[in-house]
Amino acid sequence: MYEAHQITFRTLGRAILHGVSLQVMPGAFTAIVGPNGAGKSTLLKVLANEQRPSEGAVSINGQDISSYTPRELAQVRAVLPQATTVQFAFTVEQVVALGRHGRRSSPAEDRAVCEAVMTLTGTLAFRERQYQTLSGGEKQRVQLARVLAQVWDETVYPRYILLDEPTSSLDIAQQQYIFNLARAVCARNIGVMAIVHDLNQAVQYADTLYFLRDGLVTAHGPAGQVFTQRNIEETFRCRVNLYRDPVTGHPYIIPASDPANRFVAVGK
Template sequence: MYEANQIAFRTQGKTILDGISLQVMPGAFTAIVGPNGAGKSTLLKVMAHEHRSSQGTVSINGQDIGSYTPRELAHVRAVLPQSTTVQFTFTVEQVVALGRHGRRALPTEDRAVCEAVMTVTGTLAFRDRQYQTLSGGEKQRVQLARVLAQMWDETVYPRYILLDEPTSSLDIAQQQYIFHLARTVCRRNIGVMAIVHDLNQAVQYADTLYFLRDGQVVANGPAGEVFTKSNIEETFRCRVNLYRDPVTGHPYIIPASDPAERFIAVGK
């Protein structure tokens, strides 16, 4: 289990995270949702050990994250940030292969893993193209393949992938493909935590949902149970109508149609 316990983060006199506790279970997809400025990306960076929290602890598989060496940490968690810059003229395959750095595997094993993750992310067909020539969505999928290459090996211990808005540059079909892939990856004893902006996609694919606002958890639990009109309106301060798909039973929302009634005043 990947666990944050009573995490607080403060910078320049401002509290960004205020006593957040969160659990990412192996084999499950956990989605984090909330308005802009809620602290979602900061929470991910604290969990990834990129930021040091002002208080609280983060542990992976029962071990404090600070006790891992960089190499050990790279073997149990991988991170896909919102944006990644590649300055060199690497091919797609070379970028994906960066995820194998430090694995100490045979070259044939590394190549097999890279081919496997490029296949599942739909990037194998342009493996020899220069990364800089790709579209934004293609680059996003290549970076996801790189992260998967880092965690793809079968192990006796659970591994985890942290995704910060993984579908931000993708069209709706590609968004569904990536979320479906995230759920599929969980079958490899991998826990996935993703920051998601599309609430309807989040409830459709996630096992667990966390609603964040102002650096605190508003609600959390099984996605189908906590995806309620009251939780959504409290978190986003935006009035919504909630429906259920008559075929799948998945809940979904549509913002209130009357602009005058759309936003909820603070404290109401």
């Protein structure tokens, strides 16, 4: 399990996170949702060990994250930030192979892993193309393949992937492709945590939802249970109408028309 224990983060005398606790289970998809400025990306950076919390601790599989060496940490968790820049004329295969850096595996094993994750992400067909020539959606799938290559090896311990808005700027088909991939890799005893802006996609794909506002967890639990009109309205401070798909039973929301842009905490 990947855990945040009462995380508080302060910078320039201002608290961004206030006693946030969170659990990412192996083999499950956890989504974090919340308005802009809620502290979502800061929380991800603390979880990834890119920022040290002012208070609290992060643990992975029962071990404090600070006790991992960089190599050990790279083998147990991988991070996909909002944007990744590649300055050199790398091919797709070379970018994916960066995920194998630091692994104690043979070149043959590395090639096999890279081929497996490129096949899964639909990038194998253009493995020899230069990364810079790809579309935005293709680049995102290559970056996801790189992250998967980092933690793909089957181990006795769970591994984890942290995704920061993995579908930003992608069209709806590419968004669905990325989320379906994230769900699929959970079957390899990998826990996936993603910051998600689209609430309807979050409840469709996630096992667990965390609502975050002003650095505080306002609600969390099984996605279908905590995806309520009250939780959404109180977290995002806007009116919504909540419905259920008659075929799948999945809840979904549509913003309510409110010309005065008022907020009232109503609903169930």
